Amino acid sequence: MKPEMENSIKPFVIVTPRLIIIPTPTAVSINSYRSLYSSLHANVAFCEMAFGHHFPPRTWTDEETRDVIQTRDIERCWGRRDLGDFAVALLPSAFQTDSCMELSIVKGGICERLFNQIGLDDLQWVGYAGVRDATTTSLPPREAADPALPPWQEMIEVRYGISPEFWGQGLAKEAARAIMQWSVDEKGVRRFIAETERGNSRSGKLLQKLGFTPSGTDYWKEPSEIEWECPKSHLH
Numbered sequence: 001m002k003p004e005m006e007n008s009i010k011p012f013v014i015v016t017p018r019l020i021i022i023p024t025p026t027a028v029s030i031n032s033y034r035s036l037y038s039s040l041h042a043n044v045a046f047c048e049m050a051f052g053h054h055f056p057p058r059t060w061t062d063e064e065t066r067d068v069i070q071t072r073d074i075e076r077c078w079g080r081r082d083l084g085d086f087a088v089a090l091l092p093s094a095f096q097t098d099s100c101m102e103l104s105i106v107k108g109g110i111c112e113r114l115f116n117q118i119g120l121d122d123l124q125w126v127g128y129a130g131v132r133d134a135t136t137t138s139l140p141p142r143e144a145a146d147p148a149l150p151p152w153q154e155m156i157e158v159r160y161g162i163s164p165e166f167w168g169q170g171l172a173k174e175a176a177r178a179i180m181q182w183s184v185d186e187k188g189v190r191r192f193i194a195e196t197e198r199g200n201s202r203s204g205k206l207l208q209k210l211g212f213t214p215s216g217t218d219y220w221k222e223p224s225e226i227e228w229e230c231p232k233s234h235l236h
């Protein structure tokens with residue numbers, strides 16, 4: 001299939017040794033990815049771990065799934081800051097190389113040829129990962145007494161969700177790390193932030209492996225959560 005590009009974002013993909021990482025303005029058109037995305041958000045254990053009481057599991061139709069991705073990610077994140085979520089799939093073995101390059105960005109005509117060769121609907125999807133400006137997406141409204149926030153390039157929230165059958169293989173780390181590096185190199189990001197439910201030690205461990213430490217900030221004003229930060233120089 002030929003993916004539609006939305007919001008005039010030029011086609012590109014991030015390729016790592018094991019993964020192909022596709023921005024959602026492209027991935028929203030891929031049926032098999034929408035199906036994986038909606039199944040994760042209908043999974044009780046996944047939602048409890050990832051979102052606590054903030055987001056109970058939902059059963060979306062395919063049309064609703066497309067709409068959620070379009071409004072919450074493509075318009076709010078990609079449309080405003082030109083960064084957002086990516087769909088994460090296993091790189092088909094025919095495209096794996098012995099090169100030890102950690103990531104490459106494939107753009108333009110080469111990217112279109114890659115899409116044609118790969119067959120996007122046949123990819124084995126493992127989840128999503130992304131970066132977004134927390135100040136215009138997930139943070140609650142600021143009040144007069146709140147301290148001023150750093151510039152948005154220092155308020156970039158990292159998020160990810162991997163299908164449980166793929167946990168424990170380092171795929172979340174590989175995806176998040178590649179997207180973070182891309183956002184430093186191409187979008188001028190200087191600091192990452194994250195929040196985890198206090199009980200989500202698996203995500204906390206992953207954040208530490210990426211270079212995050214607890215920040216002691218209270219951006220999200222949510223006592224059930226721990227907040228983290230990672231300056232670009234600490235990215236592992």
Ligand SMILES: CC(C)(COP(=O)(O)OP(=O)(O)OC[C@H]1O[C@@H](n2cnc3c(N)ncnc32)[C@H](O)[C@@H]1OP(=O)(O)O)[C@@H](O)C(=O)NCCC(=O)NCCS
Pocket residue numbers: 046049050051160161162163166167168169170171172173174195196197200202203205206
């Ligand atoms: C949080 C989540 C992404 C973590 O997934 P994960 O598979 O544990 O994370 P990783 O991909 O980094 O895998 C790490 C494990 O794989 C193992 N591993 C195997 N091969 C590896 C490799 N090549 N590189 C790195 N780790 C590897 C590591 O030993 C590590 O296990 P350990 O931490 O027990 O030592 C996943 O549990 C999830 O999607 N949860 C639901 C959504 C969620 O909570 N999102 C976060 C909201 S804040």
